[in-house]
Each structure stands twice: as C-alpha cells, then as structure tokens.
Amino acid sequence: MSCFHAWLNGLKLTTLAGICLQIAPVNAEVEIFTEGNSKLLAWKAQHPGFSLQLIQLLPDYVRAIYDARGLPKDIVELMAGYCVFGTIIKNESGTDLVYRVADWRYVTNDGQSHQVKTKTQWLEEWKKLGVAFRWSLLPDDQRFSPGDWSQGFTTLPLAPDTTFNLHYSWTMEGETHEATIEELRCAPSTAP
Numbered sequence: 665m666s667c668f669h670a671w672l673n674g675l676k677l678t679t680l681a682g683i684c685l686q687i688a689p690v691n692a693e694v695e696i697f698t699e700g701n702s703k704l705l706a707w708k709a710q711h712p713g714f715s716l717q718l719i720q721l722l723p724d725y726v727r728a729i730y731d732a733r734g735l736p737k738d739i740v741e742l743m744a745g746y747c748v749f750g751t752i753i754k755n756e757s758g759t760d761l762v763y764r765v766a767d768w769r770y771v772t773n774d775g776q777s778h779q780v781k782t783k784t785q786w787l788e789e790w791k792k793l794g795v796a797f798r799w800s801l802l803p804d805d806q807r808f809s810p811g812d813w814s815q816g817f818t819t820l821p822l823a824p825d826t827t828f829n830l831h832y833s834w835t836m837e838g839e840t841h842e843a844t845i846e847e848l849r850c851a852p853s854t855a856p
Contacts, residue, residue, distance in 0.1 A: 694845055703856040709845050713757025714834050718818065719750040720851035726817075735797055739790065747822040747850035752815045755808035763834040764805040770820055770848075771829045780830075781819055824853040 699706040704720040727744040731737075755761040768780040783801040790797060802816030822828065827849045833842045 704851055705849060707845055707848060709843060711841065711843065713755065713759070713836060714761060714841070715752075715754045715756060716832060716845075717752040718830070718845070718848060719752075720849070721748045721750055721817070722851050722855060723748075723824065723853060724855075729800060733797060733799070735795060736793065739793060739795060743819070745821075747820040747824070747826060749818045749848075750815065751802045751818040752813065753802075753806075753808075754813040755810055757836055758810050759837050760810075761808045761812075761834055761836050762805065763832075765802060765818075766804060767833050769831045771831065772822070773827065777831075778820075781821070783816070786819070820850070822850050824850055826850045 693710050695708045695710070697706055697708070698704070699719050702722075704722065706717060706719040708715060708717040723744040726746070726748045727740055730740040730743050735743075753763060765780050765782045769777045770780060771777050782804045784804050786801055787798060800817050802818050803814060806814055808814070820828070827847050830845045830848050831842065832845075833840055835841070
C-alpha cells in the first residue's frame, strides 16, 4: 500500500454567474491500494469532512453490467470502450456538502483539460438511441446531509492503462474546495 499527498498552494478566485467566489485549496491524503482479489487499483482522497474513492473497472466488467440489463449491444460496447471508475463520495462532516461533476476536469498527458461527461449527458445520448436506462452513473450533482454517501460510474473517453490527473471540487458551508488526484490510471484492457 502506498500513499502520496496532493498539495494545492495559495487561494484561487473564480467567477460563477457574475459572483466572485473564493476557492479554498485543500490538502488531501490520497491512498492508492489494490481492490480485493481483482488486483485492480483504487484511489481514495481523504479531506476534512469529504472523501472521494475511484476504483478501476475492467471493460469486460462494464460490458457485463450493461449487457445484463438488456441494453443494446452498441451502447454496451460504447460503455466498455470508456475508461470507467466505480466512484464513491462520502460526506463525513457535520454539515451539508454539495458537488457538481460538471465542474470536474481531467487533464491528459498532453496537458489538455477536458470536462468529465455527466450522467445527464449520457442519458440524453441514450434517449436518442431509444434507451431509458438511468442506473449506474454517478449523479451529476448532489446535496449530502452529514453521513450521506453516493456511488456510481465515472466515465472518461480514454484508452486502457492511460494515466491522467483529475481535478474535482465540492462545497461545504458556502466555501468551495478544489483538489487533484494525480496519475490516476484507467483499468487495463484485461484482468491483471
């Protein structure tokens, strides 16, 4: 089991709907570990009152999940072609917490920043293909009471074994926090 720290320095300001918000950078301890017998990797970023865990999912596992629910083969293969993580978010604070996937970005090795595809975007795409399936994907945004948690798939259009950095944020008590998990790795194409 190995650990590393992702540190962000200084204060950052951002504008949202014409309002200038102070973004509080936070220190996070990110633990990398092997998930169960699968030998796949998982990352857990622990912040004061908030945790984010990402678990590699093999393309065959993703394929099996969607195939078992009767989705059309083209959607099953589309989803299996993405880099997919099982994602768990927990509010471990004594106050409400909010996150928005639309605010998250991943940065590829070429330095380019990309928006994470949201559940709403997937559902719109699936609806055009005649599919009304809603289960499995991480909700776009949620408000958590103390002790609440959520889970679902986070999807990125990246090849197996690709590494990238994930920039994510959440809000507690009116203050937005940002952090980065560096060197996340998509699952391999087959089991290790």
